């Protein structure tokens with residue numbers, strides 16, 4: 521029987537603890553908060569989107585993207601589904617997104633903690649780990665009020681995202697001590713700051729299509745809801761683009777998004793607008809755009825096109841019509857920053873997959889040290905993909921790190 525210490529009682533740490541305990545090890549989870557799984561309660565707007573029906577490497581970014589498929593293997597995903605089913609979670613599947621049928625993230629928290637407790641995992645709360653050393657084949661883990669010698673360590677401290685839940689980036693410092701080369705952690709799945717601000721559109725939600733251009737080159741396209749804010753933009757499709765934008769900005773690239781505010785218009789927009797205006801020639805621009813756009817948004821687009829709300833579309837010059845149509849079809853917004861770790865759902869970057877044995881999550885250089893969860897440079901889009909990384913990596917590390925099968 522090995523003594524295994526898991527640093528961090530979040531999603532990946534608790535799952536690792538369950539799998540390690542099932543192998544008859546002594547398992548101790550050290551968690552700095554007074555309760556484990558704090559972040560889980562916030563996921564999926566309190567409902568926890570814990571899995572997805574559809575998996576593909578393209579839903580992730582990583583410096584070692586060729587290794588993602590080894591983690592995302594279909595048998596691993598099936599094992600995660602079986603794991604939650606056996607813990608008694610009944611899923612509610614919406615557009616492929618898995619939530620617990622209760623629509624409460626606390627369901628996921630409770631089933632994980634109940635299983636860890638049933639198996640006899642020791643969870644030490646309010647235990648901030650301050651140092652980890654390796655002496656020969658053993659590790660010495662130091663907390664504020666205890667020191668534990670152990671055979672294996674699983675690092676599950678999370679990233680720097682949402683630090684009020686306990687993940688403040690400490691894990692990266694420990695890993696640097698062990699000479700891991702980290703991909704710079706940056707905020708991911710995060711709202712974005714625009715260069716030009718539009719306070720008038722604050723609070724507007726709109727279904728849009730967005731194209732991302734990096735240094736003028738087309739990079740990606742997303743469809744979904746955007747939330748316009750006084751500082752810039754937010755919403756799921758912005759989050760999904762933000763992982764790439766965050767990295768691009770850190771490399772000094774120019775990041776620009778083009779927003780199609782009326783994606784239901786499948787044809788060229790100028791003839792469509794002409795036809796639409798002809799149907800109601802007595803309507804002012806404000807009234808006309810108000811027929812399909814949020815009124816605050818319509819006002820911003822009219823103003824940005826140097827037009828007046830009381831103008832009539834059919835009386836505009838060709839140049840004015842083009843300007844307005846371009847703003848509806850392809851509103852250009854330069855992005856100059858992210859809202860930072862405090863507002864980011866994940867960190868992009870972290871421990872390189874190539875530095876680990878991706879079948880066990882053990883470090884190739886430091887034997888007995890495992891890395892799981894968001895510490896990894898495996899950055900998912902919205903849709904349950906980041907928790908999936910936590911479940912799979914926790915499961916792999918826990919079941920590989922010693923002990924024997926039932």
Ligand SMILES: Cc1cc2nc3c(=O)[nH]c(=O)nc-3n(C[C@H](O)[C@H](O)[C@H](O)COP(=O)(O)OP(=O)(O)OC[C@H]3O[C@@H](n4cnc5c(N)ncnc54)[C@H](O)[C@@H]3O)c2cc1C
Pocket residue numbers: 527528529530531532533550551552553556557558559560562563564565568569570647648649650676677678679681682685686687688690691864865866892893894895903904905906907908910
């Ligand atoms: C608002 C929000 C919504 C989200 N929604 C979703 C979603 O619906 N679906 C999805 O897939 N993903 C979602 N995510 C992302 C997902 O929650 C994370 O990727 C995941 O929880 C990370 O798990 P983890 O175990 O790696 O780290 P964490 O959950 O951050 O856990 C790390 C733990 O380690 C502890 N710790 C850190 N340092 C120390 C130390 N030195 N000593 C002791 N303990 C320490 C921390 O207190 C923390 O409890 C969301 C994230 C946020 C912030």
